[in-house]
Amino acid sequence: MQSQSVSYFDRVFEYYYSNTQQDSSNPPVLFIHGILSSGQLFTHELMPFMVAEGFPVYSLTLRGHGTHSGKPSSQPFQDHIDDVAAFIEFVSLQEKKPVVVVGYSLGGLIAQHVCQKEALSSKLAGLALMASVPPQGFGQLNRAMWFDHPALSMVLGQVMAMPNLALLNPYYRHVLMDALFATKPSQQQLDSLLSELKAEDLRLFLQPHPIAEDFSLNLPVLVVGGKEDKLVPASQVQATADFYGVEPVFFSPMGHAMPVEKEATKFAAHLANWCRML
Template identity: 75%
Template sequence: MKIQSVKYSDREFEYYFSNCQQEVSQQASSLPPVVFIHGILSSGQLFTHHMMPYFDSLGLTTYSLTLRGHGSHSVKPSSRPFDDHIDDVATFIEFVYQQEKKPVVVAGYSLGGLITQHVCLREEIKPKLAGMVLMASVPPQGFSQLNQAMWLDNPVLSLVLGQVMVMPNMALLNPYYRNVLIDALFACKPNEQQLGMLLSELKAEDLRLFLEPHPIDDRLSLSVPVTVVGAQEDKLVPASQVEATAVFYGVEPVFFSPMGHAMPVEKEVAKLAAYLAGWCSSL
């Protein structure tokens, strides 16, 4: 899978794409395309290692968008980065919908999960949706609740994460910072390949993303299927926050263990991929 770029509706997108459905079966033509939205300190490449190849093997067309300011994306955020991400993802869904001519499943991970929730509640996007997947997602209550919980439960991690977001490559030269972050992201000690998958495209985050809570308006409703998945050993988005998200959408959460926040590259990622691909295929 190689990165692709396109201009659509006056916006520039960089994304990974894979489509093997003609090689699988004619039945695959009825399956919804899946759009992955990554989280902090990563890019669309995050899903190319395990998730997209597994989905492809079942005939699911997949796209993985790189948010502006991440990876090799050439477009920089404006003074309102969170709004940029929402507008970009909404427009990208329009693009995929036009390409595939059928509704889309949007799968948001971590920060990408909160962005996905905002996008999927837009009235103009709802008709283009087949479902919404939230993986270790920032809860609907937004960053204020999540940040407060992290500060109270693990202030050291909160401080280290802040340093890594501001200057990731320099901060991770500090062995202590590196060990704290790895311990927070993985349930089991990762190998160098796993670390490379997760940390290969580190770029500083725009802290304006996290200074406002960006909560979901609880007066809005979503009429498409939703699944909420979490990692039992996650220290960034703990089980209590995943449960709060599931309650908000009226579904039962699904947890994977042993697994930390780095779900797309964790040791047990095959089980996660099998569940999500099966869920998408059932729509």
């Protein structure tokens, strides 16, 4: 995967990219990451698989994550929405095709907000939500986590605030890894997931950022989750699917770390087949 940085109007995009060598009518696929990670997260399993299946692939690194030099403003969630919307325009212009957006975790909620923009309707081919924060936003998700897994809720807050220090605590590390992975992860999986840890801007999570209840999305939607996910459990994946009027697809054994889990290629195969039908 190639790592690139480009200026586009008043924005700087840092992203990973690879194009297929095949002459293909497949739409380009854009991955949007979640907390404590970057666009690099998708370069290990999902992007190579999709390229081999004939899809051009992109993964954007959000401001304040990975090696991105950009700083969020006083409204970091809106910054991410605006950046992703502009990057979709950029990718659509490069590829001369509408884009499939795959939003993972926090990236899923960002993608849902982006897809509300009427100006992007002709540039979007589909929306795939992968272990995504539900349309009801962080309020519902955080309440569910607090009641079902209070220790995880506490640990996650500490890890977001000071990840490298918090993960030195064996208990914190055990609780987080148990939530992220369905089976014991290999060192390679851990390295893939934890290689670009940075403290999160907690302003992202202080407001729920829900999708309007009367919002109607005229776009194909795929909703997937991991059966063993404790961060975005099956009930929240179902809530997302119900909101968009689709049936969710669950993978097992699969925790929240779907992009680097042992079964990641099974999800990638499903995604590729779904994208071909768009």
